[in-house]
Amino acid sequence: MSIRLKGGLALDPLAGTQAKADVFIEHGKIVAVGRAPGGFKAKREIDVSGCVVAPGLVDLGSRLREPGYEHKATIASEARAAAAAGFTTLCATPDTQPILDTPAVAEQIHHLAGLARGARIRCMGALTVGLAGEVLSEMHALKAAGCVAVTNLERTIKDTAVLKHALAYAASAGLTVFLHPEEYWLARQGSMHEGATSTRLGVPGIPRAAEIIGLHRDLTLVAETGARAHLCRLSTAESIKSLVDARRAGLAVTADVDLMHLLHTDKDAGQFDANFHLRPPLRDRSDRQALRQGVKRGGIDAIAANHEPHDADAKAAPFALTEPGVSTLDIFLPRLLSLVAAGAFDLITAWRAASLAPHRILGLPGGTLAPGAPADLCVFDATQEWIAGPDTFQSKGLNSPCVGERLKGRTVLTLVEGQVVFHAKDKKA
Template identity: 35%
Template structure:
């Protein structure tokens, strides 16, 4: 199978040997945290030294971390990157630079491009464009169905060979249960991961808010939460039938948490994600008809947000994603009901997650595991660990640093962030991809 992470020539001048010393090491996969050093050779972690490093190896470039946290780089499993066909919203170049600033070292791109990523040639195009233009790894997710139309399955074997890491129709759900059953069974033959958007689009209709007093008071059409649970429950029954690996791309409320919990207790090969927006925001953030807070599925009541945090800490929720969905100004400068859904999130994914950890809502180790080791493991990527012979995709972070996310500093091509002007916690001081600096804070 083709390596899904192609080397960017911008990273080709690797330093032969580097030493990150005086670091607060945290391996999210084990939860182990200790002062020490990391030695890097030819793009890989050569050694993780616990305790003081007696002396740096001869000829090594030494980076003194001055007590800052060193951890694996973030693996974002859900990001729309624009190319091909929507370069006016985002490009691989702009997205990768925003990602590097935010401590993301691997981006999993969704297939809702033009043309869609439903054939080997388009996977190859994205990988080659990323090789030439991106400064972080880009791992394409391919379409479950041809044209993202939910009818005819894509050629999973050829797509995997071309470098796809998983299969999804992005924000579209497969309504036909027979097609979804065939997709899971076909993917199982390759031990491939199916990432599905669990939402009954017919039941959601044109709903833009969660049912309740707020939606009624604002005069907004509601999208029932059952649209998520009905589709999720159907999918879990299909997992029982097929035995295929299934990942609910994003769950957003307490009822879905319980369905995933029961499936895991049953031993089904089921995992799930949650967006940072649904972990950090709630339905009251749309007050004033602020379209930057319009996302899909819509923001939920506070009790659902708290249930998601609890499920993340318990391990019921496996990964946190940015759900990066850039929209141009004209798509957001509309009445709330007509504005496009979506928010950018590459630069704020890690800082907002760290803010939640610093507030005691969830442990730091669990947050980092959900951002690094767990997504890397689900996708079969050789990163996400602070361990010998794994990829030297690393971040150096001052976890206590507080700063304000100003519009002028946004690197993404689109500027539709719900966190604009918000207080962030955790400053990424340095991002390394294959052992090479792709971001160093000024």
């Protein structure tokens, strides 16, 4: 089907441009921006005047909870929610039940994703069997089953030799490893940044040193093994310095921060609000400032949604006993725009970090409006206001500190490979 998106503001983070231009789509790809190519006949014209047309958002780590935790969310519910929020691809984490450490689980997820209507689902395999940090998973088989990367998530591999072998083996299998740097012993009892707030509340803390030591361990082993690595959810100012230094020394690694860490600090958890219980923990203002600067200057490549939907029970306990994580798909776009409005970085930088970089990290084409790129598009109205809550959230997870808040910016149309997977006017989409 050929589509013309008419009257919108085309935003291309690769070209670094923002201009009023129509976008022309055919056979699932972008064929032109601005003027229609010769002989192009639109079967469908969609008026998107007043809206921004941009390459779709990509999350580098979404808990889709299926198989195993369908009471929290399902692939169908979250694929649909993602599309409604402007995401065209989600990268599913392997902490399902059973854990995604065999091709069978990957096949099941791909099968369910094929039945779902919404964003494209890609998955990551477990780096070690059962994510237990002891035995390597069959990475070649996982790769053949379509896994785009392998990871042990935040279940730190305690045995450094196992980590080294896992990185080396992944390198020979040609798989990117997603690493969540954290030193096990320093982090194991904590559930909040170790600082003034944790001291006041008497909540056991996780010192910055846990991440910094973990990061140095990871970087050293990545350099030694030649693994292709992506560092996930950095949270401290010092981590960014170390990362920039490592790159200057010639190490090719990428890194992301999650949106919540750009928005909040440990102080927000100061009343035991379990919606601010995150892993790694929210740190203080100086760290948040450094993370924002990191995105602005490119020290941080990508912004992850790090979507973690939960059922109500998971958050119904005293702070440290709740499960960490925030349901972020629905609020990602307006919150990202709020950072742009606050001057943290500009819109092109935001889109480079939330779309272009994640595409590249996952080895997917896209993240641009250049002709030939897949027509994975997010069309949003930056001025539309709405109130976050059970009526407006599409994700099954309502665990968000934004619930009840007025947000600005909303997705109106999402296309995946030229197919409309969400259209605000068409409620069934």
